[in-house]
Amino acid sequence: MTPIVLPVQPLTPSAFAPFGEVLALEGADSFPINGGRTQRFHALGRVRCLGRDANVVLSIFRGQPLVPPVLDLMERHPLGSQAFMPFSGSAYWVIVAPPGVFDPDAIQAFLARGDQGVNYFAGTWHAQLLPCDPDADFLVVDRDGAGQNCDIVRLKPPRTWC
Structure with missing residues (x-):
């Protein structure tokens, strides 16, 4: 089955707003702390964790490129947000669709710079x-706990973006 080619757009806060938050220092509120020796870039994103017996966890994911770049599934986490912040400084692809009933025609592709993170809203479909x-190492902030928190859909036809 021939993949559908997704157009790719730069990752900007306004373009990504329906899916989550862009985590970046550019344009962030900041103020000095620790006697002026540290600049705090405050509240770049909000962690959401739904349900009882749930915690926010910090993890490191070490990822490999998808070769060839053909995407055949997407997932969502209905009980909490999920944030990715790269450590390596290299770019990465962000492919998303709005929360709710999965609509394959609503898939969008973004190219994130190595100094940008993303925080997917709960329920946002993502690759x-x-x-x-x-x-490539990423700090990941997400929910751990009771409840079904990962739904998967298969893409037919698959998608490609570069």
Whole structure:
């Protein structure tokens, strides 16, 4: 089955607003702390964690590029947000669709710079981690706890973006 080619747009806060938050220092509120030796870039995103017996967890994901770049599934986490912040400084792909009933015609592709993170809103459909470079490390903030928090859909036909 021939993949559908997704147009790719730059990751900007306004373009990504329906899906989550862009985590970046550019344009962020900041103020000095620790006697002026540290600049705090405050509240870049909000962690959402729904349900009882749930916690916010910090993890490191080490990702590999998808070769060839053909996406055949997407997932969502209905009980909490999920944030990705790259450590390596390399770019990565962000492929999303709005929360709710999955609409394959609403899939959008973004190219994130290595200094930008994303915080997917609870329920936002998204691709798995798609780094451009091998062994790319990401800080991941998400929910851990009771309840079914990962739904998967298969894409027919699959999608490609580059």
